[in-house]
């Protein structure tokens with residue numbers, strides 16, 4: 541394991557994979573799935589966004605476009621000409637923005653409970669609720685509880701909130717809500733033939749199977765869907781072995797080495 545550039549890089553494999561985290565995540569916040577990765581077949585680079593993880597205090601811009609540009613700069617630093625991208629939730633929007641900017645470099649996309657390229661619609665009440673999360677730990681906890689189907693232990697919810705508070709700047713967290721919910725760029729990716737795996741969680745109320753079918757599977761002709769049973773919005777914590785198995789089976793299938 542080593543730290544290079546703006547990323548936490550593990551593995552020596554010839555298949556290169558950039559990992560882009562979600563709103564509550566950070567480069568080292570991918571949970572127990574990390575210990576199950578095949579580090580002989582793959583090299584994984586886990587990137588922090590501006591204002592997150594070891595980039596806390598960096599300042600913005602806190603936008604999906606900036607995440608994508610930082611991801612491409614990281615790939616350049618690592619000497620990765622072509623690579624796959626895995627994005628969780630907000631990271632699902634960012635991996636598609638990378639595709640929009642540099643399709644020739646992208647071998648495959650894996651979206652884990654991912655935000656679509658159309659953004660996420662909110663009613664005023666929902667927007668007020670999610671907006672409160674930046675300043676209020678209890679709201680962060682309530683969102684994670686809601687998006688995992690209100691069925692998981694409070695010990696895990698509390699740990700997720702602590703991790704989110706410790707590893708993100710409040711101003712970045714606040715601004716990224718606008719970024720993931722309101723960045724819409726379907727016209728830039730619609731019809732791209734890149735192989736895509738979409739992983740939905742059975743208990744994810746907003747970004748679950750129905751949303752993935754209505755968005756990702758309509759946008760990409762070569763997209764396939766896997767639904768993780770016994771998972772909500774965080775399969776990397778809830779069903780880590782099943783998630784890694786599905787993800788690496790797909791990537792082995794579509795990435796030439």
Ligand SMILES: O=C(O)CCC(=O)CC(=O)O
Nearest residue numbers: 562563629630687746747
């Ligand atoms: O819309 C939802 O269900 C939650 C999305 C979210 O929290 C964003 C993220 O986890 O990156």
